Amino acid sequence: MSAALELSGLTKSFGKAEIIRGVDLSIGKGERHAIIGPNGAGKSTLFNLITGRFAQTAGTISLHGRNLAGLEPYQINRMGLSRSFQITNIFPAMTVFENVRCSLLWSMGYKYSFWNLVSRSKALTEGAEQILEQINLTARRNLPAGVLSYAEQRALEIGITIAGGADVIMLDEPTAGMSHSETDYIVELIRKVTENKTLIMVEHDMGVVFGLADYISVLVYGEIIATGRPEEVRGNAKVQEAYLGEALEDEH
Amino acid sequence: MSDTAKTTASPQRAGAMSLTLGPWIVAALLLLVLPFIFDNNSSITIMNQMWITVIFALAYNMLLGQGGMLSFGHAVYMGMGGFLCMHVMNYVEDFGIALPLPVLPLFGGLFGMGFAMLIGAISTSGAGTRFAMISLGVGELVAACSVIIVAFFGGEEGISGDRTYGLPFFGIEFLKQIEVYYLISFWLMLSAALMYLFSRTPVGRMANAVRDNPERAQFLGYSSRWVRFYSFMASGFFCGIAGGLFAINYEILTEENLNTSSSGIILLVTFLGGVGFFFGPIIGAIAFTLLQTVLSLKTELWAFYAGALFLATVMYFPGGLAGLIMMHVPAFKFRNAGKLVMPYVKTLIPGLITVLGIAALVEMIFHYRHASVGDDEMTIFWTTFDSHSVVPWVIVTVITAIASYITKTTAPDLKEAWGDANTPPTTGGDA
Incomplete structure (x- = not known):
């Protein structure tokens, strides 16, 4: 299995503070990989490095074998990597339908065209409606996205993230701030929409992590202290000590 | 992906985003009929000014309302288009070139677009303060150039020409105001329709997305900068068209057409009308031109009232006149x-x-x-x-x-x- 995403010797410093301290990680195609770790471990920073939001200080990131150094987020996105954000990041003033349709434009080849009318494209309309169906927001179609409930906005964000047909999906705390039933709903949704895709997610809810992930990496103070199958990670003494013992206790 | 889309066979919603022709037909008929209702020369002069302002305001709103870019120097693009058209007009007169007057605004549009591409290349990397300051700086710069580069801007007295020296267009010499009125109306309908259609294209839709959340747009495969740049370019084109029509209508352009106060007025007009709706700037331009022309005949203080109205709009009706209408x-x-x-x-x-x-x-x-x-x-x-x-x-x-x-x-x-x-x-x- 060739790697969808490969990090080697990845480092990121903000001034003197070294947030990511030499991360090596290989995520295979079709894998569901969760990154866990205590607050401030650098999980979100790692996401921001991979997606081109920040530039790394040292090391390389490659997507399907191609080095991402110096690429802008939109270029990385066009290579088939899409992400969601920890804090809901949608287009609040646009309708739900419009949100989804905008996220389809590039992948459907419309680019910056000003000679096509979006409403005339059947493929675009149907594609957006299909995504809405998948994320159960068909009924909310014509509402401004900003008025949706929190869980619905999170679902919409996942919809936007997967709409472009990217094969590597990165979700940053998709269930943060959700009730139990909402979490179940989102987990089901994630499972459904990321089928046959590579999923990389940061998540605090251990129930979600162990239920969804094929592999887990534990990030502590900018270093990955363990990577492996859920049961291996659960049994790892170092992980128990650094993080998981505490986190699992919190669950109960 | 498209295969599965076909198999689900969801009903196509034609009505949801279809382009309704009704308002456009009504607008076209109104433009045709208005000069018969208000048939004295001064009304036609006012309407000419009004429709030029409508085009300018709509073009400005491509940035402000649809792209979220606040420009303080947009008169430059209209002025540049106008000056170029003035030169072309004089050139036609001097060399007897067979260029029909009605196509003249196109030159203004292209020149406005060219200049917008030049400035947009540096200014559109952001939409916030940086963009606003660059637009202000460029505005001041060009206004200052108008007394320095006399060959193009004609110094303090500006440059003037005569629209009637070209060849007659289907027998029309554009001697009369009413002929110019229909020329302006034609360009108004064409520009407004094109600007409306632009807002319905992929790049026009993404302009809205970038306005709302530039970062998210980046993660959807679009460079916010390029999206802004294209909006800026298109806006420059239609500003240039308005400038060309101004040149035809007034037959003179001066520094006043480029300076910051003209830029300020178009911001005021657009905001007064409402930036949130496509037709907002149209209402704004009509209301403002009426204030400017009719009220200024009655009182010297008309600008004071226009200012008060603007303040009231900003404070109480940020949606502008269009927002006020749509509230109902x-x-x-x-x-x-x-x-x-x-x-x-x-x-x-x-x-x-x-x-x-x-x-x-x-x-x-x-x-x-x-x-x-x-x-x-x-x-x-x-x-x-x-x-x-x-x-x-x-x-x-x-x-x-x-x-x-x-x-x-x-x-x-x-x-x-x-x-x-x-x-x-x-x-x-x-x-």
């Missing part, structure tokens, strides 16, 4: 609009009297302070009186105070009626 849509939808009529009459008539009363006081103070010595007589609202005697002051003050009091006491009822009218009919009672 739910009430009509619920068939509750009738409930608003009486409360409106009760509040808005005294409200109007209050505003007019305050305006009268402003005029009286102005007359008292600035009229030449011995000129004590003044006329407002068809009434002539002595501005130095106490009685008119007392009368106006009392009327204004009473009207303001009535407005204030009836306002809560209006508010209640408003809430009532905007409640869906299933829950609202007959009371």
Whole structure:
């Protein structure tokens, strides 16, 4: 299995503070990989490095074998990597339908065209409606996205993230701030929409992590202290000590 | 992906985003008929100015409303287009080139677009303060250049020409205002339609997305910068068209067409009309041109009232006049609009009297302070009186105070009626 995403010797410093301290990680195609770790471990920073939001200080990131150094987020996105954000990041003033349709434009080849009318494209309309169906927001179609409930906005964000047909999906705390039933709903949704895709997610809810992930990496103070199958990670003494013992206790 | 889309066979919703032709046909008919209703020359002059401002304001709103870019120097693109057209017009005259006048604005558009591409290349990397400051700087720079590069801008007196020296276009020489009116109307319909269609294209839709959340747009495969750049370019094109029409209509362009005060006015016009709706700037341009032309005949203080209106819009109706109109849509939808009529009459008539009363006081103070010595007589609202005697002051003050009091006491009822009218009919009672 060739790697969808490969990090080697990845480092990121903000001034003197070294947030990511030499991360090596290989995520295979079709894998569901969760990154866990205590607050401030650098999980979100790692996401921001991979997606081109920040530039790394040292090391390389490659997507399907191609080095991402110096690429802008939109270029990385066009290579088939899409992400969601920890804090809901949608287009609040646009309708739900419009949100989804905008996220389809590039992948459907419309680019910056000003000679096509979006409403005339059947493929675009149907594609957006299909995504809405998948994320159960068909009924909310014509509402401004900003008025949706929190869980619905999170679902919409996942919809936007997967709409472009990217094969590597990165979700940053998709269930943060959700009730139990909402979490179940989102987990089901994630499972459904990321089928046959590579999923990389940061998540605090251990129930979600162990239920969804094929592999887990534990990030502590900018270093990955363990990577492996859920049961291996659960049994790892170092992980128990650094993080998981505490986190699992919190669950109960 | 497209295969699965076909198999699900969801019904296509044609009505949801279809392009309704109705308003466009009405607009075209109005443009055709208006000169027969207002057929004196001064009305046609006002309408010419109005339609040019409409194009300019719509082009400006491509940035402000649709792209979220606040430009303080947009008169530059209109002015540049205008100056170029003026030169082309003179060139046609001097060398007898067979260039029909109606296509002249196209040159202005292309030149405006070219200049917008030049400036946009540096300014569109962000939409915030940096963009606004660059636009302001470029505006000042070009305005300053107008006295330096005399060959192009003609120095202080500007450059002028004569639109009638070209070849007649199907026998039309554009000697008469009415001929120019129809030329402007043609370009107005064409530009407005193209700008509307632009907002419905992928890049136009993404302009909205970038306005709302530039970062998210980046993670959808779009460079925010390029999206802004294309909007800027298109806006420059239509500004240039407006400039070309200005050149044809006035046959003179000066520094005034480029400077920051002209840029400020178009911001005011667009905001007054409402940036949130496509037709907002149209209303703004019409309202402002009327204020500028009709009101300025009545009072020297028209700019003061225009400023006050702008302030009131910003503070109380950030959606502008278009927002104010669209606010009433739910009430009509619920068939509750009738409930608003009486409360409106009760509040808005005294409200109007209050505003007019305050305006009268402003005029009286102005007359008292600035009229030449011995000129004590003044006329407002068809009434002539002595501005130095106490009685008119007392009368106006009392009327204004009473009207303001009535407005204030009836306002809560209006508010209640408003809430009532905007409640869906299933829950609202007959009371």
